[in-house]
Amino acid sequence: MAVSEGLAIGALARRTGLAVSAIRYYEAQGLISPWRNAGGQRRYQRADIRRLSFVMIAQQFGLTLPEIREVLSGLPGNRTPTPHDWKTISEVLRTRLDQRIDTLMRLRDNLDGCIGCGCLSLPKCKLYNPDDRAKSLGSGPRYLMGDTPEG
Amino acid sequence: MAVSEGLAIGALARRTGLAVSAIRYYEAQGLISPWRNAGGQRRYQRADIRRLSFVMIAQQFGLTLPEIREVLSGLPGNRTPTPHDWKTISEVLRTRLDQRIDTLMRLRDNLDGCIGCGCLSLPKCKLYNPDDRAKSLGSGPRYLMGDTPEG
DNA sequence: CCTTGACCTAAAGTTAGGTTCAGAAATTAC
DNA sequence: GTAATTTCTGAACCTAACTTTAGGTCAAGG
Secondary structure (H helix, E strand, C coil), X not given: CCCCCCECHHHHXXXXXXXXXXXXXXXXXXXXCCEECXXXXXXECCXXXXXXXXXXXXXXXXXXXXXXXXHHCCCCCCCCCCHHHHHHHHHHHHHHHHHHHXXXXXXXXXXXXXXXXXXXXXXXXXXXXXXXXXXXXXXXXXXXXXXXXXX | CCCXXXXXXXXXXXXXXXXXXXXXXXXXXXXXXXXXXXXXXXXXXCHHHHHHHHHHHHHHCCXXXXXXXXXXXXXXXXXXXXXHXXXXXXXXXXXXXXXXXXXXXXXXXXXXXXXXXXXXXCCCCCCCCCCCCHHHXXXXXXXXXXXXXXX
């Protein structure tokens, strides 16, 4: 019952609501680094609960695990993160979120324009190749709603 | 050179910017239904250019292919969709988009609250289990930032 | 000591949304 | 009438983010 024996993976799973398998997966992705006890089992700090919670929140904001790892690298490695540390890296999320909201609102404006004119045609309608997740549609130009650029 | 021989899949691909493989995949998912010519090749109507464009726009709005199929089922099956038809189903997208923007803005407000108080702890901080994409985090309650419900 | 439950690793399976490949048949171009 | 393109099908492969499985090991209770 020595102090700071750390949390076992099952305890961490219960505290965060994550699956044990997910926590091991995050370790493989470099998001969390437990130490091992004499028997080879993973042991976690209490601060890791917060770390995983941050991972979950960041995922809701649409960050990928590599991106989250990048953001987390802003935390101090040599000591337990303070509230101020968390505040600092949360601001990265805030920026991301602002951008996403902005993009979606522009998308909405464009859709409104298209509904308004009833044409749904391009290039008048700006719903083509928005810069949001253009990559998610593959690369190269896209000509939407039936009109090629030349008409 | 008879009229209405329809578009070959390659032509449709060039008009939409989609890959031929993607168009065939969408057919397998029930998003588009070409007919076949004497030789067994797919032939498309010009209206299908618009249909696929709608698919691409809807994807940017975060709809899954099954959801898009559902929305497209609102189009008339027996005739070429009119601008009014497109306007009608576009309003479904508008609603979806409004919801997403709303969710993200609430998420931002919550994050602001957490940054403001510097605590990042729950249940004070509302960044837990937001209704946005809860399913994307798996099922069941999640207790974030280090606090179990009972304290 | 012995059992039960938690934990270990590595590999394979899962879902979404596609892409790539192989080999054959249809179309188009010259 | 060839040659070059396109298209066809079905199956395998791809990424992200995990889960599941198989076969064993560790830890805690009685």
